[in-house]
Amino acid sequence: MQLTLEFGGGLELLCDSEKIHKVNVDLPNGADDFTMKHLLSWVRTNLIKERPEMFMKGDTVRPGVLVLVNDCDWELSGQLDTTIEEKDVIVFISTLHGG
Amino acid sequence: MEAGEAKSKKPRGPRLCCICNQRRPVLKRPKTLQQICRECFYEVFEEEIHQVIVKNRLFKSGERVAIGASGGKDSTVLAYVLSELNRRHNYGLDLFLLSIDEGITGYRDDSLETVKRNEVQYGLPLQIVSYKDLYGWTMDEIVKMIGLKNNCTFCGVFRRQALDRGAALLKVDKLVTGHNADDIAETVLLNILRGDIARLSRCTSITTGEDGPIPRCKPFKYTYEKEIVMYAYFKKLDYFSTECIYSPNAYRGFAREFIKDLERLRPRAILDIIKSGEDFRIATTTKMPEQGTCERCGYISSQKWCKACVLLEGLNRGLPKMGIGRPRGNLNGDHKKVTKAGATAKSIESKQCGSLDF
Numbered sequence: 157m158q159l160t161l162e163f164g165g166g167l168e169l170l171c172d173s174e175k176i177h178k179v180n181v182d183l184p185n186g187a188d189d190f191t192m193k194h195l196l197s198w199v200r201t202n203l204i205k206e207r208p209e210m211f212m213k214g215d216t217v218r219p220g221v222l223v224l225v226n227d228c229d230w231e232l233s234g235q236l237d238t239t240i241e242e243k244d245v246i247v248f249i250s251t252l253h254g255g
Numbered sequence: 256m257e258a259g260e261a262k263s264k265k266p267r268g269p270r271l272c273c274i275c276n277q278r279r280p281v282l283k284r285p286k287t288l289q290q291i292c293r294e295c296f297y298e299v300f301e302e303e304i305h306q307v308i309v310k311n312r313l314f315k316s317g318e319r320v321a322i323g324a325s326g327g328k329d330s331t332v333l334a335y336v337l338s339e340l341n342r343r344h345n346y347g348l349d350l351f352l353l354s355i356d357e358g359i360t361g362y363r364d365d366s367l368e369t370v371k372r373n374e375v376q377y378g379l380p381l382q383i384v385s386y387k388d389l390y391g392w393t394m395d396e397i398v399k400m401i402g403l404k405n406n407c408t409f410c411g412v413f414r415r416q417a418l419d420r421g422a423a424l425l426k427v428d429k430l431v432t433g434h435n436a437d438d439i440a441e442t443v444l445l446n447i448l449r450g451d452i453a454r455l456s457r458c459t460s461i462t463t464g465e466d467g468p469i470p471r472c473k474p475f476k477y478t479y480e481k482e483i484v485m486y487a488y489f490k491k492l493d494y495f496s497t498e499c500i501y502s503p504n505a506y507r508g509f510a511r512e513f514i515k516d517l518e519r520l521r522p523r524a525i526l527d528i529i530k531s532g533e534d535f536r537i538a539t540t541t542k543m544p545e546q547g548t549c550e551r552c553g554y555i556s557s558q559k560w561c562k563a564c565v566l567l568e569g570l571n572r573g574l575p576k577m578g579i580g581r582p583r584g585n586l587n588g589d590h591k592k593v594t595k596a597g598a599t600a601k602s603i604e605s606k607q608c609g610s611l612d613f
């Protein structure tokens with residue numbers, strides 16, 4: 157499945173200072189849907205190169221990191237349970253850097 | 256892969272905006288938990304700020320107002336929204352951007368580029384004042400001399416004064432800053448943690464410094480950081496977001512994280528903390544220092560020399576610890592008006608040093 161991931165608000169510094177990442181992810185064994193939960197663990201393993209605690213806390217994003225799925229606040233789509241589909245665009249923005 | 260109608264992605268959230276009942280919601284408001292569309296979001300976001308400005312009588316027609324501009328999200332959104340509202344509601348304000356150049360290579364020089372673009376994008380005249388010009392020292396040079404331990408004391412004291420000097424250069428009547436609701440809640444919490452009850456209700460005031468050279472106000476006092484960042488994102492505003500390389504304030508970082516954790520559980524917590532600060536009016540025996548002027552530079556000061564001059568003297572004499580922490584009888588020790596509160600009061604500015612929403 158092909159996805160576009162975008163990092164902003166300083167989070168790009170955690171992944172090679174690259175804001176936009178076009179990635180291919182596979183459905184984990186035994187899962188019916190690919191969810192944000194799967195995506196976060198994939199991102200943490202494959203994209204975050206340093207200070208993962210700036211991005212995640214427990215199994216979700218750190219409070220203060222905003223997530224949008226196709227330009228829609230993930231708080232409207234079930235957060236970690238949001239189902240991700242082919243060609244989705246997922247944006248992560250930190251609110252914690254700078255003023 | 257999808258047929259016909261699926262030009263835009265299939266919505267995975269609720270169907271319709273709870274304000275207009277027409278469009279798909281894109282955002283859950285932390286303040287009200289309402290699910291609203293982009294257009295309604297712009298409208299309520301801007302209108303709430305307008306209401307705060309009107310209700311608190313922040314401005315008078317004909318005033319010159321400087322926006323403390325760091326290039327970061329808060330001040331960028333503030334500059335954008337304030338110039339919109341000024342036009343839309345005929346505030347009659349002359350708006351300016353005011354930036355401080357602390358002299359931090361790789362941080363402030365980059366963020367100043369953002370402010371220079373904002374100058375063009377919003378058509379607001381920009382004034383930059385630098386530590387180097389005002390004090391003869393850049394932050395880089397100060398850090399080289401004193402290390403990373405107390406640099407935020409320098410940064411904070413110098414910035415406060417630099418802003419007032421910049422505002423004086425611009426001959427403005429007021430200075431507005433981008434402090435948002437999250438920042439103010441954090442400051443309330445830090446004042447409690449420091450036992451500084453005297454500052455508790457004052458730090459929630461929407462306008463401060465009316466006794467000083469230039470009043471400062473915070474039109475975003477009730478505006479959530481989440482909404483500011485969402486607004487900047489949807490409007491594609493150009494802002495700069497890298498941490499100050501000299502800001503290791505772990506204590507503040509912890510308070511911030513605590514507030515964000517609370518917000519996740521109960522978003523109203525931020526407004527409630529501000530309310531608690533506002534309602535804290537206890538009889539306090541802490542005396543506020545009498546205001547005079549600095550004998551050396553003329554800036555307002557409760558002591559013989561202002562804090563910046565004391566710090567500067569230390570730097571220039573190669574004694575950079577001078578003026579940090581409690582006075583030890585040097586320079587200002589002989590001064591009669593030193594009250595207990597005046598000697599130890601260090602105001603907690605929201606935002607880390609260098610992240611410059613002042």
Ligand SMILES: [Zn+2]
Nearest residue numbers: 272275292295
């Ligand atoms: Zn709507």
Ligand SMILES: [Zn+2]
Nearest residue numbers: 549552561564
């Ligand atoms: Zn002075």
Ligand SMILES: [Zn+2]
Nearest residue numbers: 410501608609
């Ligand atoms: Zn600093």
